[in-house]
Amino acid sequence: MPSQKFLVPVGSLLLVLAAYYFYRWAGVAIAVSALVMWLLLHFSRMMQVLKRTTNRPIGYVGSAVMLNAKLQPGMTLLHVVAMTRALGARQTEKDVQPEVFRWTDGTDSHVTCTFVGGKLAQHALFRPAGDALPPAP
Structure with missing residues (x-):
């Protein structure tokens, strides 16, 4: 995450400078456009993900086990919200790192995700004791 804070603005500036060097002001106009x-595409994706979460309860997911299977370290919070189609129930104070969110399904199983800098650092699945499978015949 810290490298992205610097690489994206520096890369953007280098793109604009290269466009000016090779194509003058027409190149700058195209590069800025x-x-x-690119910014509008990211904003549009974020708004679409958040629009899908409006009619879902906070912290609810259809299957916590399936969510746990799909999670991978390094995923962004926006990607996880897009997968669950619901905002996570915050378990920590606002603006405190690391951020911890929980998604629970109908069987009271839940996945607790820890995000550091907006990226998934770890996740844990909890299943109640009553979810034990019946013995095989």
């Missing part, structure tokens, strides 16, 4: 389009 491309950067604005």
Whole structure:
């Protein structure tokens, strides 16, 4: 995450400078237009994900076991919210690192996810004791 804070602005600036060097002001206009389009695409995706979460209860997921199977370290919070189609129930104070969110399903199983800098650091599945499978015949 810290490298992205510097690489994206520096890369954008280098793109604009290269466009000016090779194509003068027409190149700058195209480069700036491309950067604005890129920002609008990310903003549009974020708004679409958040729009899908509006009618779902906070912290609910259809199956905590399936969510646990799909999670991978390094995923962004936006990606996890898009997978669950629901905002996670916050378990920590606001603006405190690491952030911990929980998603629970109908069987009271839940997945607790820890995000550091907006990226998934670890996750844990909890299943109640009553979820034991019946013995095989």
